[in-house]
Amino acid sequence: MRSRPVIPIIGRRVTVPWRLGQYVVPAGTPISMSVLLVHHREDLYPEPFEFRPERWLGRTPTTYEWIPFGGGTRRCLGAALAMAEQRVVLEAMTTRLELEADRPEPERALHRNVTMIPARGARAIVRARD
Numbered sequence: 001m002r003s004r005p006v007i008p009i010i011g012r013r014v015t016v017p018w019r020l021g022q023y024v025v026p027a028g029t030p031i032s033m034s035v036l037l038v039h040h041r042e043d044l045y046p047e048p049f050e051f052r053p054e055r056w057l058g059r060t061p062t063t064y065e066w067i068p069f070g071g072g073t074r075r076c077l078g079a080a081l082a083m084a085e086q087r088v089v090l091e092a093m094t095t096r097l098e099l100e101a102d103r104p105e106p107e108r109a110l111h112r113n114v115t116m117i118p119a120r121g122a123r124a125i126v127r128a129r130d
């Protein structure tokens with residue numbers, strides 16, 4: 001959800017004149033925020049392109065550095081459900097199955113509509129655990 005956020009970009013329309021750093025944005029302007037780029041900021045995530053799940057150990061990300069569900073008043077309504085589902089499904093899978101990627105090299109991401117998905121469908125060799 002950090003390195004391959006399902007939704008890489010979210011959008012808003014500015015309703016009042018707004019300033020972000022050196023940029024002044026007039027009311028009515030559509031703007032996009034890149035979840036993907038925030039999640040790959042070197043200052044927030046050293047070696048951002050490395051998959052290192054242990055980087056989360058003992059650390060909770062702050063509001064604006066981990067935003068797979070967007071943010072503010074239009075943040076994803078299903079975020080808590082999605083996280084709960086992941087905990088249940090991933091735990092059930094990892095306790096019962098051994099998963100191995102079908103190819104050793106990293107799989108590229110592909111855009112489909114507004115989402116980002118594994119380009120080859122995340123194919124895996126699946127074995128039941130003893």
Ligand code: HEM
Pocket residue numbers: 006007010011068069070071072073074075076077078079081082
């Ligand atoms: C891993 C799973 C999911 C991801 C990564 C995800 C991500 C997102 C993102 C990025 C947005 C846009 C938020 C923004 O603009 O700030 C969104 C909106 C939304 N999501 Fe999800 N979502 C997930 C699962 C779900 C589920 C399970 C539900 C419902 C059961 C759901 C319902 C919604 C709704 C209703 C909105 C629109 C909220 C609004 O515009 O006020 N999402 N989601």
